[in-house]
Amino acid sequence: MTPPRGWSLGLRTRIAASIVLLTVAASAGVGFASYRVQADDSTERFVLAADASFQSTINHLRTEEELHGEGRVAVLAEEMDRWAGVGWSAVDLGGAPVSWPPAEGEPSGAAFPATAGDPQHQNAPVPAELVREAVVGHLPAVQRDPYRSGWLLVAGEVTPGLVLVQHYGMHRLDDELSRLRHQLAAISAVVAFLATVAAILAANQVSRPLRTAADAARRFGDGDLGTRLPVAGRDDLADLATAFNAMAERLSHSITDLRAKDRQQRRFVSDVTHDLRTPLASMVAAADSLNSLDGESRARAADLLTVQSRRLARLVEDLLEISRFDAGVVEVLREPVDLAELVADAVDLAAPDADISIRVVGDVLVTGDARRLHTIVRNLLTNAVTHGAEPVVVTVDGTDSATVLVRVADGGPGVPEELVPIAFDRFVRGDASRRVTEGSGLGLSIAAENATAHGGHLGVHNAGGAVFTVTLPRGEPPPTSRGDDEA
Template structure:
């Protein structure tokens, strides 16, 4: 056996309720997070777009008015004119760059192209602003340019640059701090909402899992009770969902298993009774035979002992033969050898063998030809006629009816007292005999063997009382699985 490491514990698997809660919580958390990101992305893009659009519109208006002021003073200093106009815009950070050519490179008046860089790019520094050099250069071409850029303190700002006059560039700065603060507050709110929704979904999942577990636990309890022998346990079926289907399947399974177990118990009881009855019936002739053998030495009782010995030997032989026949049926090895049979001839043969001197009447109607095993039908008729003569009273009537195109009916009736009411339900059971049969040498297996022989032909046998006992055998014209017909 492999030694277990000290300090390690086997992780206990999660139960159904915890699994459902975890799955629902994870799914809700993932869904809420994705939804929050989508909402934030949409809101951020929309707010930024509105902000930049307003800034662009405002800068375009300022640029247009600045140009108008310069045109109103054609002979004045354009830098001072535009500076005076822009200063009237309160709360605005701005810068003006007027370029003059010195050597081969234009430089801004009041600002220089710095050798330092900001965010990896060259900038133009003035007294109030830090502007990317490319933004100013693009504005000098006559195009309006804009970008987001950090100011001197590292705060994000939106810069817009445009050309007022040739070599005169106006740059305005719009603070984005409030926009970023609003987006930060939105992120915080969405995060709180996501956490709250996840927690609430986990609680709802636990509650839902509890209700989902109830029918499962009920099924488990029912299965345990069923396993302890309570075969009547069933689950209530409510609705038409999967749990209702589970309950129906459990009930069907329990019904089938209960039937099989009940049959096994009945079979077991039948086998126990069979063994006990067989032992009892074997003990009597064996004891008689032993006593008879012991008496053979005495000349005075030798004839009687020999007679008893012969009688009990024949009785024992019949009992052994019947037990072997029953065992073949129980083992499923009984073979059916069907052949074309004329039932009236078979009945006459049986009567001549078992009741040659008895009052037995045979009546025949219709077509009485069948395909069956003659030996087994001979055994059935022998048992029924013998039973009628021993336990009933003459006259005995044997009717063979063939008016139905699919079946043939054999009816054996006597004029005795009939089968007692308490014996009717068990008359075809093994070793069941009336009181009169205790001393007649019968084995108590005749009717049980008759039932098995009729059943193997696909027929049925019944008993009723109508002025005596009436045994009715209904046989199909052709036994199951046989391709031939009675008229072949």
């Protein structure tokens, strides 16, 4: 039992999600970085402006002599009301020592109560750390108010023991930064929406060729061997389409060949059954009649049995040869062969009494298997005499430096045009009635297979009669052994 497949996202969803996540992350990162840069820059400018304003105020106050005597807090309040124009408060330490870091037992985080200040800030607590930094460092100390949001505190010692604190409102700056955050968030949302739309379009664009390829693969699997993918561009999808088309082309050829071989095999079995039935029936009838016949009748029955036995033996031999070709175990023994002598011997063996003439032109020496070449010529001669008509002309043409032609032309009516394309198929005969002949219907097929085994070709055309032409490469002569050289 096949285990159920786990749930997983589709390709389009994964592509779209990846693009959206990447875009949103990049947008958020850019937005955050932009906000931080803007916020830090604005805050820094605000702090510098506040520090410059406080320096101007503190420098003015330090020139006032009254601030060194009695009632200095009142004098400070009067000067601040007339000069500063910003919120302020003051801490009068009254000569109490202030150290930094705090002395042992001295609270470090407590706030100093304001001694004086404008109505808005006179009761505001002042952080102890701010006061200590201003007194010990003798420089303006800057800190955001930890007790009230939206305020920046700048403190400095006007005279020993008297600390001035100015309060600068940062509400407008905070509001601007808040608006900036909202704007960046809105921009990020718009970017995310556009990224989602673009991701869906891109995912569809990427997955469409894949869906097309999957549909083509299904159609090819259903038997449409002509299915191919369009190839456009030079990207990875084009490589995929090219690879699919090459695979489909090879598979279609293989499947077509297998189907053709299957049809050929079925026809082969049918033809073998038909061709074996006739000689076997004749042999059985002749054998059965031998016991009941006398004299001349017995001799005729014995002759018939002999003829059919030989015909059956030739058919079996031809079938064995065909089976060797189908199995790919044919062995070609190459040696120098004089085609003129081979053709003359084939004529003497196949049709010694027929009107056959031989013409030899050029160098007709080739390297090949003499037995198989002899079979080619002998089968062509038998076919010409049996199915064609005399005279038969055999031409051996060796004028070409690379090939030698053996042409067998008879004086008959020629091969029917509808049979020319299949003349070398197995069990093909010119007589549709399948009349009984001595041939097996395999001679031309075996001749064609032998020619192919030599790297050659066997063809046929009509020119006043049937003309069969064998084209054979000359081939390289076999290497001579050292023992042969010494001999």
